[in-house]
């Protein structure tokens with residue numbers, strides 16, 4: 001009886017750890033998807049003139065990007081390395097093998113977003129600033145993101 005309780009507790013603990021890692025990776029997917037929405041659904045269409053310029057929507061998008069930049073350093077702990085990925089993209093092992101490189105990619109993204117916050121005031125400044133943000137996304141993805149096959 002006592003033994004089976006212990007076994008059940010051990011299984012539960014193991015399961016809790018897996019659930020926690022799964023939750024971490026879900027959080028990173030959710031933040032990245034929000035990044036994608038802000039860039040592809042708000043900032044880019046406004047820069048192209050497909051959507052009317054909307055400073056409030058831009059500020060909201062930049063705030064979300066800024067929050068993601070702040071969360072990124074703790075988003076991919078080594079514990080998620082072994083979690084099986086079912087989404088389209090997955091973190092590359094390079095995140096843990098080249099931590100300084102990953103930190104530099106986060107810093108570039110954070111800098112691009114911080115500078116954009118002070119600069120974007122109209123369509124022209126949006127057009128001028130957006131490529132820097134876009135490059136900081138792809139700069140990280142090129143090395144630290146892999147497509148699930």
Ligand code: HEC
Nearest residue numbers: 028029032035036087088089090091105106109137140145
């Ligand atoms: C410092 C690294 C880094 C930066 C900067 C970064 N990303 Fe990502 N992104 C990743 C990694 C790693 C993944 C794969 C794992 C995941 O989804 O968390 C990813 C995945 C994604 C995905 C796919 C999500 C999924 O669930 O498959 C989208 C969309 C995305 N990023 C958009 C963006 C956009 C847009 C920006 C810039 C505004 C950005 N990312 C900036 C590292 C980064």
